[in-house]
Amino acid sequence: MxxxxxxxxxxxxxxxxxxxxxxxxxxxxGAAVALDDVSVDIAxxxxxALVGENGxxxxxxxxxxxxxxxxxxxxxxxxxxxxxYRSPRDAIRRGxxxxxxxxxxxPTMSVLDNVFLGAERGRRGLLDRGIQxxxxxxxxxxxxxxxxxxxxxxxxxxxxxxxxxxxxALVRDARLIVMDEPTAALxxxxxxxxxxxxRELRDQGATILYVSHILPDVLxxxxxxxxxKDGRHVKTVPADGETxxxxxxxxxxxxxxxxxxxxxxxxxxxxxxxxxxxxxxxPAFRDVSFEIRAGEIVGLAGLxxxxxxxxxxxxxGADPCTGTVEMAGRPVRSRSPKGRIRHSIAMMPESRxxxxxxxxxxxxxxxxxxxxxxxxxxxxxxxxxxxxxVGDAIERVDVRAASRTMxxxxxxxxxxxxxALAKWLARTPRLLIADEPTRGIDVGAKRAIYEMLHGxxxxxxxxxxxxxxxxxxxxxxxxxxxxxxxxxVAEMDGEEATEDTVMRAVFGGSTP
Amino acid sequence: MTAALQxxxxxxxxxxxxxxxxxxxxxxxxxxxxxxxxxxxxLTRTNLLNITAQVVPTAIVAFAYTxxxxxxxxxxxxxxxxxLTGIVATNLYDDIGTYPALLVGILxxxxxxxxxxxxxxxxxxxxxxxxxxxxxxxxxxxxxxSQGRLLTIxxxxxxxxxxxxFAGLRYSIWIxxxxxxxxxxxxxxxxxxxxxxxxxxxxxxxxLSGINTRAVKLLSFVVVGLAAGVGGAILxxxxxxxxxxxGIETVFGAFSAVVVGGTSIGGGRGAIxxxxxxxxxxxxxxxxxxxxxxxxxxQQIIQGVIILFAVAVDALSRSDR
Numbered sequence: 132m133x134x135x136x137x138x139x140x141x142x143x144x145x146x147x148x149x150x151x152x153x154x155x156x157x158x159x160x161g162a163a164v165a166l167d168d169v170s171v172d173i174a175x176x177x178x179x180a181l182v183g184e185n186g187x188x189x190x191x192x193x194x195x196x197x198x199x200x201x202x203x204x205x206x207x208x209x210x211x212x213x214x215x216y217r218s219p220r221d222a223i224r225r226g227x228x229x230x231x232x233x234x235x236x237x238p239t240m241s242v243l244d245n246v247f248l249g250a251e252r253g254r255r256g257l258l259d260r261g262i263q264x265x266x267x268x269x270x271x272x273x274x275x276x277x278x279x280x281x282x283x284x285x286x287x288x289x290x291x292x293x294x295x296x297x298x299x300a301l302v303r304d305a306r307l308i309v310m311d312e313p314t315a316a317l318x319x320x321x322x323x324x325x326x327x328x329x330r331e332l333r334d335q336g337a338t339i340l341y342v343s344h345i346l347p348d349v350l351x352x353x354x355x356x357x358x359x360k361d362g363r364h365v366k367t368v369p370a371d372g373e374t375x376x377x378x379x380x381x382x383x384x385x386x387x388x389x390x391x392x393x394x395x396x397x398x399x400x401x402x403x404x405x406x407x408x409x410x411x412x413x414p415a416f417r418d419v420s421f422e423i424r425a426g427e428i429v430g431l432a433g434l435x436x437x438x439x440x441x442x443x444x445x446x447x448g449a450d451p452c453t454g455t456v457e458m459a460g461r462p463v464r465s466r467s468p469k470g471r472i473r474h475s476i477a478m479m480p481e482s483r484x485x486x487x488x489x490x491x492x493x494x495x496x497x498x499x500x501x502x503x504x505x506x507x508x509x510x511x512x513x514x515x516x517x518x519x520x521v522g523d524a525i526e527r528v529d530v531r532a533a534s535r536t537m538x539x540x541x542x543x544x545x546x547x548x549x550x551a552l553a554k555w556l557a558r559t560p561r562l563l564i565a566d567e568p569t570r571g572i573d574v575g576a577k578r579a580i581y582e583m584l585h586g587x588x589x590x591x592x593x594x595x596x597x598x599x600x601x602x603x604x605x606x607x608x609x610x611x612x613x614x615x616x617x618x619x620v621a622e623m624d625g626e627e628a629t630e631d632t633v634m635r636a637v638f639g640g641s642t643p
Numbered sequence: 644m645t646a647a648l649q650x651x652x653x654x655x656x657x658x659x660x661x662x663x664x665x666x667x668x669x670x671x672x673x674x675x676x677x678x679x680x681x682x683x684x685x686l687t688r689t690n691l692l693n694i695t696a697q698v699v700p701t702a703i704v705a706f707a708y709t710x711x712x713x714x715x716x717x718x719x720x721x722x723x724x725x726x727l728t729g730i731v732a733t734n735l736y737d738d739i740g741t742y743p744a745l746l747v748g749i750l751x752x753x754x755x756x757x758x759x760x761x762x763x764x765x766x767x768x769x770x771x772x773x774x775x776x777x778x779x780x781x782x783x784x785x786x787x788x789s790q791g792r793l794l795t796i797x798x799x800x801x802x803x804x805x806x807x808x809f810a811g812l813r814y815s816i817w818i819x820x821x822x823x824x825x826x827x828x829x830x831x832x833x834x835x836x837x838x839x840x841x842x843x844x845x846x847x848x849x850x851l852s853g854i855n856t857r858a859v860k861l862l863s864f865v866v867v868g869l870a871a872g873v874g875g876a877i878l879x880x881x882x883x884x885x886x887x888x889x890g891i892e893t894v895f896g897a898f899s900a901v902v903v904g905g906t907s908i909g910g911g912r913g914a915i916x917x918x919x920x921x922x923x924x925x926x927x928x929x930x931x932x933x934x935x936x937x938x939x940x941x942q943q944i945i946q947g948v949i950i951l952f953a954v955a956v957d958a959l960s961r962s963d964r
Contacts, residue, residue: 448852472853486851489844491911500841503834505730510834554852 150175151227151307151338152195156205158362160571165191166202166360173307173355174280176311178329178339180349180370182380182632183359186599190232190311192359193342193579197229197309198222226307230296232312238285242276245284246298262529270298274328290321297328308332309340314348326352344434346375346638379638383630391606392585394461394625397426402459404593405476405562407446410454411631415441416617419454423562423593430608431597432633438617439597440481447471447478458562472501477555478564479548481597487551488539495521495535497550502557524553527585545576552583563587566597572643581607601630601637613637652821659960666907667920682934687716694926696881699819700725702876702922705897706826707870709918712828712901714863715843715910716823718759721775721897722890723781728752728875730785730893731802733794733885735757745880749872751936755781756868759773760861772817794885805881815877822873826866841864844911899946900925901954925949 151173158166167187173179173196181189194200196207198216207214209225216222219229225393228500236245246267253259267280276294278287284295291458293313300308314322326348329630333339343349349356350370357626359367410419415440422453423429433439443450448471456463465471468478478488488497498521501507507517521535528549530542539547548568555563563585569577584607588594598604604611611628613621613636678685704721707929739747748767759777763770796802830836841849842856842957874893879885904921906913909943925946930943 258949446849467853467855468851469853469855478851480848480851485845486847489848489911490842491844491907496837496840500837500849500854508832511832512834512837588913 135203139188142226147529150208150210151196151340152206152208153192154206154208155418156195156202158190158191158195158200158202160204164362166195169362169364171357171361171364171367173269173338173340174389175251175338176333176335176336177332177354178341180351180353180356180425181340181364182341182344182346182349182356184344184599186361187359187382187389187478189342191362193309193311194229195224196307196340197227197591199229199231199548215227221303223303226304226306227309228300228303228307229309230293230300230311230313234289234292234296236295236393239283241281241614242278242284242287242295244301245295250299250303257573263360266302267298272302272321274298274301274331275324288321289316289507290318290325292319293325293329297332306339307338307343311342312345313341314345320639322348346378346639349378350375370584375638379631379634381633385538388621391603394585394609395589395606396589396609401425401427404459405446405595406460408444408455408457410442410444410452410453410456412441413452416445416614419614419617419619421560421619423595425473425561425591425593426588427610428588428594428596428608430604430611430628431595431636432601432604432611433614434637437601437614439614441479441617442614443566443595443597444480447476447564449478449480454627467633468510472560475561476564477501477560477609479551479555479563479566479568479572481566483544483547483551490540490548491538493536494525494530494539494550497539498524498535498554498557501554519558524557525550527556527577529552543573543576545579546571548572548576549578559587560592562593562595564595564597567599568596569600569603571599579601599632601633604628605630659956661958661961663905664849667903667917667924670939671920671924671927674924674931677936678931679925683826683866684934685931690930694923694930695816696813698922698926699813699815701893701896701900702919703822703870703874703877704820704867704893704917705900705918705919705922706823707867707898708901709904709906709913709915710826710830710839711867712864712906712908713843713910713913714839714860715846716763716770716863717898718756718864718867719771719894720755720759720776720778720781722892722894723778723785723869724752724755724868724871724890725878725893726871726886726888727755727781727785729879730789730794730885730887732876733796733881735787736796736801740767741798741803741936743835745746745804745876748876748879749869752872752875755867756865756871757861759815763864764857764860769894778889783886789885789887791887793887796883796885802880802883805877805879805883815881818873819875823915823919830915835859835862840911843909876918896925899950902957905953905957907952907957909957 154170156166156169169188169192171192174535181192183189191200195202198221201217207216209227214225223579237248240248241264245262251258252262254264259553262424266278274294274297276298278291284292297453301437313325329339329352329593334588335462341349349369350373353370355367356373357367358378403422403424405423408420411417419442421429429440431442439601441450444450446456448466448468451466458476463471463474465473485492495517501521502503503512506513506520525535530549530553539550542550568580568584583593584596596604596608605628608628609625611623611633612619613633615637623632677913684690703843708721728748732744735747736744753758755777759774762768798914804814809817829938830839838849838854841852841854842859846856900921901918902908903924904917906917928946929942
């Protein structure tokens with residue numbers, strides 16, 4: 132039965148998990164190093180976990196092994212044979228499939244069609260519906276999928292969609308399945324069933340590469356654990372000898388090369404600038420209340436998906452929410468970014484490419500766009516006034532662009548990020564929300580951004596800082612709020628907040 | 644990927660960008676010279692003025708299209724609205740007089756643009772589908788008013804806008820120049836123009852920069868409605884006929900001029916000077932083929948190929964980002 136499920140193409144029934152070895156994997160995204168010479172061997176028929184902080188490179192490594200990300204450098208060996216993947220298709224042909232965090236189903240197509248998409252059974256372009264249906268029924272019984280084959284995939288709950296993805300992998304004869312944060316969107320009972328299913332797949336001979344930040348799950352499920360930190364390999368050990376604490380400790384440790392400006396706390400009598408009460412936007416976050424004082428940098432720490440970016444967007448009016456927002460004691464009623472900007476709130480959004488900048492327009496237009504009214508006479512832009520405003524703003528953030536008429540995409544990531552900040556500085560805001568302000572930029576630019584945030588706080592701005600790089604939050608913020616599952620679960624001042632305490636709060640472990 | 648390969652691709656990309664930006668200028672110059680040399684008639688005052696007078700209605704719609712396409716949207720209904728304006732005006736002029744009739748026609752067209760804009764920006768219907776539907780509705784209204792007949796006008800006053808002239812140029816040409824100048828100025832020099840580019844280039848970034856993106860989109864559709872009205876009024880005046888139809892040639896002609904000029908159909912990039920070149924390039928091809936006696940059928944084929952070429956260059960130059 133098991134053999135039939137896993138290897139319909141292998142009549143001998145000798146289905147075995149793949150022996151995969153990934154050596155010297157290096158991957159850069161722009162100037163940022165996601166993986167730096169990482170080597171991992173995955174034993175056949177085992178569940179192998181990849182763990183680490185946000186941005187440690189665990190998802191990237193999973194994707195490299197599944198052919199979904201092309202590494203800059205790597206030696207991949209599958210079943211003793213060196214391979215180079217050009218696309219996920221190549222990996223599937225080798226028996227490697229990935230179940231991504233973002234499920235890749237076609238929502239309008241039926242479950243059955245999704246399962247066989249790209250692996251249709253039939254001859255000469257004609258589908259053999261009978262064989263497909265029989266194969267599907269077998270699979271569905273095996274993994275406990277109870278919904279009808281004709282249901283549109285988009286109508287299923289996430290847990291069932293995941294099962295569809297698993298069936299999809301099995302139909303392709305996958306012998307190594309990479310699961311990237313598979314339980315992130317599941318309820319606890321659903322997650323437990325998925326873990327049980329994963330174990331069954333392993334017992335039937337499949338190899339599973341399990342990427343997750345839920346450490347108790349990892350410990351309960353996996354045979355081997357690899358810990359990554361800042362794109363580097365820390366250790367690969369049997370899961371038996373590990374505890375949540377030992378894994379967290381392995382993820383800690385200061386990265387190299389980074390230095391931070393020294394932290395000067397705001398004066399004790401600094402007035403409250405932003406006051407947020409009962410902010411709720413289901414299902415992203417609920418009942419969020421906190422304050423930021425003038426000159427204070429408040430860090431919002433949490434895992435990706437914990438609700439931290441959503442909280443920031445709601446404060447900026449980018450998404451609707453309930454609850455109240457006050458600026459300097461005055462209620463902010465307007466619900467749009469436009470209205471919030473009038474209240475001197477500014478936001479550098481999470482993704483500068485998708486949300487912050489108009490990549491095909493020149494630097495100057497991107498800088499002047501927010502406060503264009505200031506350089507207009509009767510709605511006509513005064514080129515001289517605009518040049519002056521753009522020049523001043525760009526000088527403040529030290530953008531080294533060859534020309535202000537260059538399109539944004541031609542700039543380095545660091546300079547792009549500086550422009551994304553400069554656009555808010557043409558008229559100094561009172562509150563700056565900086566969501567991942569240093570993502571994907573080089574060390575020099577990071578340092579420059581830190582100093583600017585620090586300088587702005589020194590001028591009396593309130594700053595709400597969100598970052599996946601914990602050490603960044605800890606080094607810059609005067610106060611750290613920890614967000615888990617859409618709630619603020621801990622608040623620590625600059626002294627209490629260490630990587631250790633914050634990380635334990637972020638992962639929901641015990642505080643020592 | 645090896646560095647050498649990346650380098651080659653980079654150079655190819657740069658060449659594509661150059662082609663997208665300046666191919667149209669070269670093409671117009673070459674075509675002008677070739678036609679001047681091969682045809683005795685082409686380079687005469689009468690012929691050149693004729694070409695210009697003929698492109699007026701299409702050019703006015705094309706200017707507004709440039710705006711809308713930069714804003715990241717499209718309006719298929721402009722052609723049907725264009726026709727509707729002529730029908731409304733020719734139907735009303737007997738009762739309320741020439742200028743009020745033309746004005747009502749233009750107002751109807753503008754209102755039509757506002758409805759399109761509302762449906763796309765606020766109800767969030769895909770602009771292509773939305774304006775396909777409203778285009779059919781406009782065509783239906785046209786047929787209902789005209790009962791499918793030509794509405795012919797005998798009053799010579801009605802023809803003034805289309806045929807009268809000032810300083811050696813027809814009024815209609817002056818109107819076209821004025822429209823072009825206004826749109827060009829708005830796009831390149833005003834706050835609204837910046838917003839249009841930003842909304843078309845990245846709507847989310849525009850919204851998070853405090854721009855009311857829906858209002859900008861709505862207004863862009865109003866501009867297209869207005870332009871279709873003005874263009875339709877001029878055509879009706881020139882021909883003294885209200886001719887029912889779906890106006891799809893106007894849509895094709897104006898759209899072709901915009902993309903051949905090099906305005907990106909992806910939004911966020913383009914300019915009126917490009918569309919001016921695009922309009923004259925296509926008009927010269929038609930004119931030249933007529934002068935050289937090439938069949939109208941081949942003209943269509945060649946026009947289609949040129950548009951494909953223009954769109955392909957745009958798509959390829961984008962693909963690396």
